[in-house]
Amino acid sequence: MPLLKIDNKEVEIENGTTVLQAAGANGIEIPHYCYHPALEIVGSCRMCLVQVEGVPKLQVSCNTIVTDVPKERKVDGKYDMVVHTQNDLVVQERKNILEFLLLNHPLDCPVCDQAGECYLQDYSFKFGSAHSRFDEEKRVRPNEYLGSQIVINHNRCILCSRCVRFTQEISGSSELFVESRGYSSKIAALEDKPLDNLLAGNVADICPVGALLSTDYIHKNRIWNLKKQPSVCQDCSVGCNIDVFYQKDDILRLTPRENHDVNGYFMCDIGRYGFHRFDNIDRVVQPMVRNNGSFDFMGWKEAIEITAELLKGSNGKTAGIVSSFHTNESNYLLGLTIDGLLGSLPPIKDEEITYRSGFRISSERSPNLKGMNDVSGEILEDISSAITSQSIRGIYILDDGVDRELDDSWKTLLDNMDFVIVQTYAMTELAKLAKIVLPGLAPFEREGTITNDQGRVQWLRPSIPIKGESKPDWEILMLVRNALQKDSEQFADLGEVIKRMSDQFPDYAGVSLFKIGAMGIAVNGKNT
Amino acid sequence: MSGFRPVLTEYIQEKDCHTLSFYRSIGGYTALEKVLKLDPIDVTLEVKNSNLRGRGGAGFPTGLKWGFLPKDTKKPKYLINNADESEPGTFKDRLLMNKAPHQMLEGMIIAAYAIGCHTSFIYIRGEFYKESKILEQVLSEAYENNILGENILGSDYHLDVVIHRGAGAYICGEETGLIESLEGKRGWPRIKPPFPAIEGYLQSPTIVNNVETLSCLPHIINRGAIWFNSIGPEKGPGPRLFCVSGRVNNPGVFEEPMGISLEDLIFDRAGGITDNKQLKAVFPGGSSSAILTADEALDVNMDFEELVEKKSMLGSAGVIVMDETVDMVQACLNIARFYAHESCGQCTPCREGTAWLVKMLTRLVAGGGKPSDIDMIFEITDNIGGLIDFSKGSFGKTICPFGEAVAWPVRSFVEKFRNEFIEYLPQERIVA
Numbered sequence: 001m002p003l004l005k006i007d008n009k010e011v012e013i014e015n016g017t018t019v020l021q022a023a024g025a026n027g028i029e030i031p032h033y034c035y036h037p038a039l040e041i042v043g044s045c046r047m048c049l050v051q052v053e054g055v056p057k058l059q060v061s062c063n064t065i066v067t068d069v070p071k072e073r074k075v076d077g078k079y080d081m082v083v084h085t086q087n088d089l090v091v092q093e094r095k096n097i098l099e100f101l102l103l104n105h106p107l108d109c110p111v112c113d114q115a116g117e118c119y120l121q122d123y124s125f126k127f128g129s130a131h132s133r134f135d136e137e138k139r140v141r142p143n144e145y146l147g148s149q150i151v152i153n154h155n156r157c158i159l160c161s162r163c164v165r166f167t168q169e170i171s172g173s174s175e176l177f178v179e180s181r182g183y184s185s186k187i188a189a190l191e192d193k194p195l196d197n198l199l200a201g202n203v204a205d206i207c208p209v210g211a212l213l214s215t216d217y218i219h220k221n222r223i224w225n226l227k228k229q230p231s232v233c234q235d236c237s238v239g240c241n242i243d244v245f246y247q248k249d250d251i252l253r254l255t256p257r258e259n260h261d262v263n264g265y266f267m268c269d270i271g272r273y274g275f276h277r278f279d280n281i282d283r284v285v286q287p288m289v290r291n292n293g294s295f296d297f298m299g300w301k302e303a304i305e306i307t308a309e310l311l312k313g314s315n316g317k318t319a320g321i322v323s324s325f326h327t328n329e330s331n332y333l334l335g336l337t338i339d340g341l342l343g344s345l346p347p348i349k350d351e352e353i354t355y356r357s358g359f360r361i362s363s364e365r366s367p368n369l370k371g372m373n374d375v376s377g378e379i380l381e382d383i384s385s386a387i388t389s390q391s392i393r394g395i396y397i398l399d400d401g402v403d404r405e406l407d408d409s410w411k412t413l414l415d416n417m418d419f420v421i422v423q424t425y426a427m428t429e430l431a432k433l434a435k436i437v438l439p440g441l442a443p444f445e446r447e448g449t450i451t452n453d454q455g456r457v458q459w460l461r462p463s464i465p466i467k468g469e470s471k472p473d474w475e476i477l478m479l480v481r482n483a484l485q486k487d488s489e490q491f492a493d494l495g496e497v498i499k500r501m502s503d504q505f506p507d508y509a510g511v512s513l514f515k516i517g518a519m520g521i522a523v524n525g526k527n528t
Numbered sequence: 529m530s531g532f533r534p535v536l537t538e539y540i541q542e543k544d545c546h547t548l549s550f551y552r553s554i555g556g557y558t559a560l561e562k563v564l565k566l567d568p569i570d571v572t573l574e575v576k577n578s579n580l581r582g583r584g585g586a587g588f589p590t591g592l593k594w595g596f597l598p599k600d601t602k603k604p605k606y607l608i609n610n611a612d613e614s615e616p617g618t619f620k621d622r623l624l625m626n627k628a629p630h631q632m633l634e635g636m637i638i639a640a641y642a643i644g645c646h647t648s649f650i651y652i653r654g655e656f657y658k659e660s661k662i663l664e665q666v667l668s669e670a671y672e673n674n675i676l677g678e679n680i681l682g683s684d685y686h687l688d689v690v691i692h693r694g695a696g697a698y699i700c701g702e703e704t705g706l707i708e709s710l711e712g713k714r715g716w717p718r719i720k721p722p723f724p725a726i727e728g729y730l731q732s733p734t735i736v737n738n739v740e741t742l743s744c745l746p747h748i749i750n751r752g753a754i755w756f757n758s759i760g761p762e763k764g765p766g767p768r769l770f771c772v773s774g775r776v777n778n779p780g781v782f783e784e785p786m787g788i789s790l791e792d793l794i795f796d797r798a799g800g801i802t803d804n805k806q807l808k809a810v811f812p813g814g815s816s817s818a819i820l821t822a823d824e825a826l827d828v829n830m831d832f833e834e835l836v837e838k839k840s841m842l843g844s845a846g847v848i849v850m851d852e853t854v855d856m857v858q859a860c861l862n863i864a865r866f867y868a869h870e871s872c873g874q875c876t877p878c879r880e881g882t883a884w885l886v887k888m889l890t891r892l893v894a895g896g897g898k899p900s901d902i903d904m905i906f907e908i909t910d911n912i913g914g915l916i917d918f919s920k921g922s923f924g925k926t927i928c929p930f931g932e933a934v935a936w937p938v939r940s941f942v943e944k945f946r947n948e949f950i951e952y953l954p955q956e957r958i959v960a
Contacts, residue, residue: 044719044927045875045876046875057914057924057925058914060719065721093925096877099911100876100877100881133904133907135888135898136884136888158876159873159874159876159879181873182870182882183868183879184873185873185879
């Protein structure tokens with residue numbers, strides 16, 4: 001292993017590591033713009049120049065590779081390379097590069113969405129000059145749409161070409177290119193192929209400055225007003241790791257969170273803009289019971305009592321319907337509560353998409369099909385004929401809020417029940433048929449674990465607050481179960497439910513929120 | 529230097545000198561016949577021993593460059609003939625392609641054989657339409673006469689040569705920009721390492737050599753490395769095509785030994801300054817070399833080392849002569865404008881800095897200059913091209929040498945003719 005001396009710090013690193021990576025791994029920040037770990041190295045921004053002893057020119061650290069050198073070429077007899085990242089020469093060079101980058105920049109941070117998370121802003125503040133020596137006219141260009149949801153502000157663009165390389169290397173769709181040459185260069189989309197692929201939103205994330213903007217977030221808020229919650233995307237079974245940016249009750253944007261076991265650095269636009277599905281839903285926030293065709297509100301105590309009575313009265317002839325949109329814990333507790341037949345709502349399927357880079361959108365467009373199957377016990381495929389043959393009288397549905405068209409067999413089935421209990425957060429078609437509606441939590445309110453299609457258990461964390469009187473789904477089910485069996489467990493929190501679940505299913509043995517952490521863990525200790 | 533007979537351009541005055549039959553009549557392709565019987569390693573060694581240095585501008589030793597090719601690779605190797613001659617003041621490769629195209633082709637085949645290449649490209653400047661037509665003719669003659677294709681001249685060596693016309697960008701003469709362009713991409717120079725000899729065209733080992741460099745090869749094979757070394761200075765011998773243009777009575781291409789004095793070139797070969805004016809300044813090696821003042825120009829030989837001592841370079845040996853009537857500020861702006869126009873725009877300093885220089889110089893010429901502008905030009909050029917310290921070789925802040933190519937000449941104008949820049953500053957007026 002080569003020995004690198006970087007800013008008087010001795011570090012041993014893997015053969016073939018770049019200086020930029022080695023610095024990052026050792027807590028030394030080397031400013032850079034064009035380098036992105038997922039993209040080809042072009043070395044064009046020149047911001048990451050460092051001084052390598054024995055080399056006359058400053059070197060771009062993104063493309064300077066440290067390797068073992070023969071003994072006679074070692075510096076001071078032991079170092080394979082000696083690098084300075086913070087000496088006067090290097091700092092002065094950063095200042096020079098920043099000066100060039102800012103020549104034509106509008107310096108409009110006060111109205112720029114990137115402000116607060118902008119590397120041009122940060123590095124200018126840290127290394128740049130407070131005065132401009134540029135007395136000429138600035139290059140001014142109007143904004144342009146590159147695709148239906150991406151706008152470019154050319155005046156802020158530093159031509160790092162990350163976005164162009166993204167469309168070439170990650171999405172493989174190559175919509176973007178650099179138009180013209182030299183000083184006239186600008187990022188453009190092909191005339192007949194705008195930037196409208198399902199990964200397009202990522203270009204706004206990887207843009208190190210405020211040039212590429214998502215129309216969905218543009219001028220909505222300031223980043224420092226928002227809270228950030230790491231969580232998991234719930235729009236397909238890949239389970240991309242995300243950060244949820246929210247303010248009070250509102251989600252403002254989702255961005256991908258780096259996880260090399262799941263999504264790498266990116267997420268798709270289905271998930272990115274998926275939260276808007278919940279913008280205008282008909283929320284259910286209080287328990288309701290149907291009396292003579294219309295719903296009456298009631299308190300939780302009463303609602304749980306009525307639910308338990310109905311379940312008791314059916315003498316075990318109740319079926320449970322689990323959901324691949326719900327967490328492992330909720331599905332698991334439904335199985336425990338309904339000691340009978342289990343079925344599931346029809347899956348939501350769509351095209352499976354795999355990109356050039358390997359990035360994937362699963363054909364299973366619910367987040368937790370695998371987890372649901374893992375922890376619910378036996379789920380019957382043809383639940384309706386089983387219900388008929390076993391003369392089931394009642395049904396408890398863990399509704400997923402998806403407004404699906406129910407086919408006639410489901411309608412007939414539900415019409416023939418003595419009672420239908422629906423636990424839901426939205427007034428869906430199913431909820432409208434219910435005797436009792438129990439208000440659970442919407443996707444960005446709920447917490448729990450979900451298992452992606454590769455068998456990785458991940459922690460779904462809540463961001464926005466609970467609405468009205470709704471309760472966590474696992475808690476509702478626990479209350480129902482407690483009402484049915486006086487001696488059943490009282491779980492103090494989600495962790496206890498997970499503990500109970502992991503004790504029962506060997507694949508989930510040892511699973512805990514602590515172990516799952518931000519990055520998730522593989523079921524049975526391995527990724528399938 | 530008396531007694532020197534042109535080598536590369538000996539027959540260019542003859543009728544039909546571009547044809548195969550003519551070339552054969554003066555002993556053409558005999559070097560190739562000889563080479564095909566040799567071990568490729570010995571061919572490379574002969575070229576190495578000749579101390580031939582690249583004629584494109586950088587002056588890199590040709591044999592050494594070939595030696596960088598990986599020895600045990602399963603990938604194909606490529607030879608690219610860089611015929612994208614775009615350096616202002618340089619027009620020698622065009623002459624060679626017009627008048628001695630078979631000599632160049634023979635050189636290409638020799639080089640290709642030496643490095644083990646079976647597909648070779650001629651990347652020709654897009655504007656050289658006439659030359660590309662000549663080359664097409666030359667290639668078809670060569671294929672018809674078993675000089676290209678399978679079993680060349682009865683050997684078991686085969687080679688195909690493809691002509692690729694550039695689309696007109698200066699930067700595509702830079703070898704990695706050229707390779708990108710040849711691959712059908714935007715002509716953006718690549719970051720090195722890897723160098724083309726390891727990963728070039730289609731990620732395969734690639735050698736890029738200039739037209740004039742390749743044209744030297746048949747002569748090195750026929751007359752030997754010792755003969756080649758006997759011409760001109762030790763560290764960069766051989767014949768060289770000097771292009772003299774600007775304010776001279778007899779502009780043109782002159783083949784002379786390396787190391788001829790610049791004075792001889794300008795006042796003897798090129799017939800002196802027009803209208804008996806005074807010499808003012810000279811670009812010795814194309815517009816990307818730093819200019820020499822008249823005094824410096826009259827005291828220098830055209831050899832790699834001497835010009836580096838003068839903080840300039842031999843470059844493409846394109847000598848551009850300026851007389852006393854030339855306005856150095858306007859000339860400087862002209863050069864800056866050219867480079868700003870040709871900057872590929874990839875690296876920050878070059879993209880932004882070249883345009884800044886043009887804006888500032890334009891303002892200065894228009895009468896809006898400020899005293900601080902003059903020193904600012906130094907700062908900008910240094911920030912584009914690096915602090916130019918020849919003793920340490922410390923220059924270059926960009927991916928390719930384009931940064932230096934703009935910084936050196938522009939800086940040299942201000943350095944050597946500062947007074948002319950000051951004269952452009954508006955007269956200070958006392959405001960009552």
